[in-house]
Amino acid sequence: MKPVRLLLMTCLLPTTGLTEPAGAPGFATCAAYYFLAARGNDVTQYDALYSAGEFSLNEAIKRHGKAAQGRMESTSADMMQSIAKDWRRVAELDPEFSRPCETLLRDAGFRAP
DSSP, X not given: OOOOOXXXXXXXXXXXXXXXXXXXXXXXXXXXXXXXXHHXXXXXXXXXXXXXXXXXXXXXXXXXXXXXXXXXXXHHHHHHHHTTTOGGGGGGGHHHHHHXXXXXXXXXXXXXX
């Protein structure tokens, strides 16, 4: 299984307020991605990926309230459908979500454990 990449950047860029970047995944989408990636990868990456998921979900809730939880759950179901509910295929989500989610979290100040 190809490991999910989680870049740990040290620079901070300003966020753009309450809106998500146009055409890029938002925090709820990134939460779904990171939680799935944590469950679909080996234990050596679990803590960093799960922490990224928690951070993403907390940021989504700050910006969009409780509706963010439902958005994350719906997106997670869609992602699972796209990989035919096969955890061994979770790396297939990387091309669409890895880099944009890394950027979103870096810009919001996330630091992996």
